[in-house]
Amino acid sequence: MTYVQRLGAFAAGCREKGIPPEVELSVRQRIVDILGICVAAQYLDTSEAAVAFVLATGGVAEAHVVGQGTRVPAAQAAFANGVLAHSLDYDDTHLPSVLHPSASVIPAALAVAEAQGSRGAELTAAIAAGLEICVRLGMAGYDRKARNSTFFQHGQHATSICGAVASAATAAVLLDLDAEGIAHAMAISVSYASGVIEGNRTGGTVKRSHCGWAAHGGVMAAQLAARGFTGPPTALEGRFGFYQAFLGGRFDPRELDDGLGQRWEVPRIFFKPYPANHFSHAGIDAAIRLREQGLRPEDVASAELGIPSPTVRTLGEPIGVKRMPETGYQAQFSGPYTVAAALFGGQGLGLGLADFDDDLVRSRERRELMARIDVVGEPRCDEIFPDQLPAVLRVTTKDGRQLEEAVLSNRGGPERPLSDDEIREKLKNNVQGWISDSSAQRIGEILDGLGGLDDVAGVMMATAG
Numbered sequence: 001m002t003y004v005q006r007l008g009a010f011a012a013g014c015r016e017k018g019i020p021p022e023v024e025l026s027v028r029q030r031i032v033d034i035l036g037i038c039v040a041a042q043y044l045d046t047s048e049a050a051v052a053f054v055l056a057t058g059g060v061a062e063a064h065v066v067g068q069g070t071r072v073p074a075a076q077a078a079f080a081n082g083v084l085a086h087s088l089d090y091d092d093t094h095l096p097s098v099l100h101p102s103a104s105v106i107p108a109a110l111a112v113a114e115a116q117g118s119r120g121a122e123l124t125a126a127i128a129a130g131l132e133i134c135v136r137l138g139m140a141g142y143d144r145k146a147r148n149s150t151f152f153q154h155g156q157h158a159t160s161i162c163g164a165v166a167s168a169a170t171a172a173v174l175l176d177l178d179a180e181g182i183a184h185a186m187a188i189s190v191s192y193a194s195g196v197i198e199g200n201r202t203g204g205t206v207k208r209s210h211c212g213w214a215a216h217g218g219v220m221a222a223q224l225a226a227r228g229f230t231g232p233p234t235a236l237e238g239r240f241g242f243y244q245a246f247l248g249g250r251f252d253p254r255e256l257d258d259g260l261g262q263r264w265e266v267p268r269i270f271f272k273p274y275p276a277n278h279f280s281h282a283g284i285d286a287a288i289r290l291r292e293q294g295l296r297p298e299d300v301a302s303a304e305l306g307i308p309s310p311t312v313r314t315l316g317e318p319i320g321v322k323r324m325p326e327t328g329y330q331a332q333f334s335g336p337y338t339v340a341a342a343l344f345g346g347q348g349l350g351l352g353l354a355d356f357d358d359d360l361v362r363s364r365e366r367r368e369l370m371a372r373i374d375v376v377g378e379p380r381c382d383e384i385f386p387d388q389l390p391a392v393l394r395v396t397t398k399d400g401r402q403l404e405e406a407v408l409s410n411r412g413g414p415e416r417p418l419s420d421d422e423i424r425e426k427l428k429n430n431v432q433g434w435i436s437d438s439s440a441q442r443i444g445e446i447l448d449g450l451g452g453l454d455d456v457a458g459v460m461m462a463t464a465g
Helices: 003-017 021-043 045-057 074-086 102-116 120-140 158-174 179-189 206-226 242-247 278-292 309-316 335-344 364-370 379-384 420-431 437-448 456-462
Strands: 300-307 373-377 391-397 402-407
Touching: 003 120, 003 158, 003 179, 021 045, 021 074, 021 102, 021 120, 021 420, 021 437, 045 074, 045 206, 074 102, 074 206, 102 120, 102 158, 102 206, 102 456, 120 158, 158 179, 158 206, 179 206, 278 300, 278 309, 278 335, 278 391, 278 402, 300 309, 300 335, 300 379, 309 335, 309 373, 335 364, 335 373, 373 379, 379 391, 420 437, 437 456
Parallel strands: 300 373
Antiparallel strands: 300 391, 391 402
């Protein structure tokens, strides 16, 4: 069997044999998380544009867009909801593949499940298959020597590229395709996979559309496979296949199927407690701990944020820019800002969306503190990265004290998981002002068991009010 055929058989088995209880729970938690993020992202101009585009194109009424009472074709709903899911940089992250699997897989799954009338067990099995496939595709393209994703080294967005193939698997499971049909759906989607990350360097908002396009392409690939389209059996490993085309053949095929179905990566995907780049989270935790010990912004003479060396370019370079973000979006990728915000004290689980308000990030008090914060590579962190995204925060106070706080494992990851109550709190913070308490409760019921997912249309309607 080729790799896409093995993955297709695995996905079909998730539907036919079921998934482990801990995987099912993890999936339900991620559905709640993604729906809350989608609701919160509605205010963005790009979200409004994506939703308006989908509603204007019309078509067969199959699935809801988050926040809307109107149904659109499933692929279009998957696109709009995928845009919403990834736009706030609040969606989960897998390590060491460093991709965000839920933001494409879950929108694709919800759209097809609503169109098909799928029940909770079918939906969670399909999502579990897609998430597992997504992160394994990414892990195969991770270069441990370089400590970086080979996708990123080529300027490619692994999240959307792998997400398209994973979304195809998820959609095909829900369309009740057999193992061969699921393999064809994934093989077809390889031709639709895309996403470049130049926008991270020089600007633009197109990255917010990447997971939407991945979800859309995955749904469309599955729908075409259901109607007889086929893809190459060697779509992943072939001479002109996925890994050759994107990575020049630099991949580790063992990651694709080693322990597949026995060793699950899904529960190891890291939730984000804070709406910022995941590299910043341990530094935020360290600052929160120092604040809890009595440190205040006005006490700080200087501070040094030590993080894994490969991540310094994201959070600390150029340092002059990172110390003076102009927008909340820029602040999400700033080591000085995220530490400063945590020292000032934030909302939600420690920092919330309101802490990244454009005016707030430009405030005089925060800029004065950011000017005293440096970002450096830290050897202790290098030893742990990329399996964790650790940080060591050192502070010199104005009265001469030397403080240090090390956070070597990430909150929201398998070593420090978020509880159901914390996931409910994140949901509450994200949907406040958008939907009623009863609607938020309806979404939160997904955490209580599969019954909360037996009426997908009802869940989606809850996001509209």
